[in-house]
Amino acid sequence: MTDLDPERLPETEAVLEPLADPAVAFADLDVDAPRVGIIMASKSDLPTMEKAEKELAERGVSSEIRVMSAHRDPEVVTEYARNARMRGLRVIIAGAGLAAALPGVVAAHTDLPVIGVPLTSSTSIAGGLDALLSIAQMPPGVPVATVGVDNAMNAAVLAARILAA
């Protein structure tokens, strides 16, 4: 008989017990985790989207800010949206211009409320109407709350109201 004889291995039943749902187990672990995720499709959107971060900070709401494109970084966007709730986020603000897919794609991968900010850029059509319609015209069952063109501040106010509801 060797040390590797299965009959002599230690009892492992307790170790093999199924883990609790990680989203529940870690829900209150990091009390300083950001509550609002502010994301945008391009670095060129940052000057406008920073207004949401500023408004939330003034209201004492913690947030994080990230750049990720639904068209250029689809895997990154999917991972971010799917992990958002587990990371402690409760609302996502997503800004994009042109064929503005980012808010809708995020809403497809999370049940958190998503607020879309239609943005203007140098090649916008009709003053951002392209992005406004892309964000607002979501199919039934996958809503994106849409604020006015370039109105990132209003997205922050709405996020704060959702958190306080």
Ligand code: RP5
């Ligand atoms: C959108 O296209 C962005 O949201 C931005 O508003 C616009 C222009 O993007 P860049 O060409 O500056 O990356 O995806």
